[in-house]
Amino acid sequence: MVSNDSEVARPVIGLPTYVEQTRFNAWDLPSAVLPHTYVAMVAAAGGIPVLLPPAGAPRPELVRLLDGLVLTGGADIDPARYGGPSDGSPGSTRRDRDESEFGLFELGRAAGLPILAVCRGLQLVNVALGGSLIPHLPDVVGHDEHSGTEGGFSVTRVLTTAGSRIAEFAGPEVKVHCHHHQALDRIADGLLATAHATDGTIEAAEATDGSFLLGVQWHPEVDATDRRLIRALVEAADTYRRERTS
Template sequence: MRRGWSWLPSTPPSPIGSVFVGSSDSDGPAPVIGVVSYVESATFGVWETDAALIPRSYVDAVVRAGGIPVLLPPVGGGQREIVARIDGVVLSGGADIDPARYGAERAERTKVVRPERDAYEFALLAEATAVGLPVFAVCRGVQLLNVALGGTLMQHLPDAIGTSAHLPTPGVYGSRRVTTLSGSKIDDIVGADAQVHCHHHQAIDRLADGLHATAWAEDGTIEAAEADGDAFLLGVQWHPEESIDDRLFAELIAYARRYRTENS
């Protein structure tokens, strides 16, 4: 029987050093990981049309870590049925969250929002957390996680910190150093000091109850947040899918494998 976030695994996945082991043949079938995709205008050959898509780097990272990626287009419903059929979920990057979700007026720099995607992902996250499904949130994903739990966002980070260091040239990921909180999950996975890929103009402002900031950029911007306990509810503001370092995805897969075993 699947349970909520009060469920704590009796034995967490076994670490080797600071990295949890991914899949192997002896572990049984690879866990199925739902990756929320975008719905955006795209061009295929002679066709320009709305498409459900995701950067391949996300699915490659899941595969390298030992999982089976399944794209979840943010349309329609059925989130409860989807959660019942997957072993973990990745909340991917993308457009800004509608500020109305956290009780704010839309600022001038908040130009691209996707209300349909917001509605889909908020419902998906609610179903996932209700049963303790492992959740890994990336960039927009960690912002959505914070807002869903009652937090707020800075709508244009350069206005708040006086630099565009988190938002380099369009189409180019920047490189930032982050410092992690000792004893946190993110510290156990990537270490106390990590170089990461980033490209974002929004960030966590007021942190939601139930989340803890566990990594920061040099300027104090929150770069990771996670929930207490042994279940996996963790988000990062950077883009680990753009790196060859798959430790965060391997951690998700390890927890997804454990979740499937405990709930099969």
């Protein structure tokens, strides 16, 4: 893990946020928000968390400030981006967030930025690279056990592929916190599915070119007892930082 010594430079990890109507103190107004568990996860692993609000298409100079990126969870991807049915998903979409984060991912990949994609983030990566999504997973698997509860998560047993990066970081089998009603369908070129739930749902995918691009359908930020994935990202980001500043 990267040292937390304040005198040691630490990698900067970008965390995209989203706009929601938010009440706090005397205020009730649109705000750029993100669950604090993401911030705590990055900080505990030795990274410097930086919140990135959706503000249109990002510029290259933003990515040059980052050493790593976590594509965070949230609303559905606009189905128009992968040829999905306009009425096929009961979830909400955020087109402002799509514009910002698809651009951020493209710039991050071009720069070689280490990327960990969480839930929506994994779906975004697959769509951005040319893959597609299952619009509503219960219609395919016949149950809603991946969907969690209102404001909560379900626990899902996931089996990883031997020899994969996710197996290296998470082990051959892991119980994870899920809250998703969509999943990867057609896998994009350049990605490999490397973990599945027992019903066959793809729960993780990673780049085939050896770069640090790893996506999980579950939410590692809610499990404070298992920080293996974020530690791996922060360590890769630290290597990235050292190499580009040497």
